[in-house]
């Protein structure tokens with residue numbers, strides 16, 4: 001049995017996930033908590049915020065994030081990819097700055113105009 005706090009909404013329900021019984025989740029206030037609890041123990045993922053170098057912008061770095069949550073095991077390698085690129089202003093919020101991170105089909109996108 002693993003205990004964790006649901007981070008899907010501010011309520012922060014205390015979940016218990018029973019790995020020995022099909023990852024049964026209890027303590028969740030809604031269905032999203034059940035999905036989160038199961039996923040957190042089988043294939044945990046996160047949206048990854050970071051920054052990337054930008055040429056000609058107001059600041060030297062542009063804030064970015066992954067377009068969808070990616071596997072936690074890939075986060076370190078995904079961040080390293082950002083060190084290999086430099087984007088050029090102007091960039092619009094939502095623009096793709098790095099496509100198909102590590103073959104996942106997930107992109108890094110800009111989170112502001114610059």
Ligand code: SF4
Nearest residue numbers: 006009012013029033
């Ligand atoms: S289980 Fe539902 S109500 Fe509870 S914190 Fe997660 S999303 Fe919010």
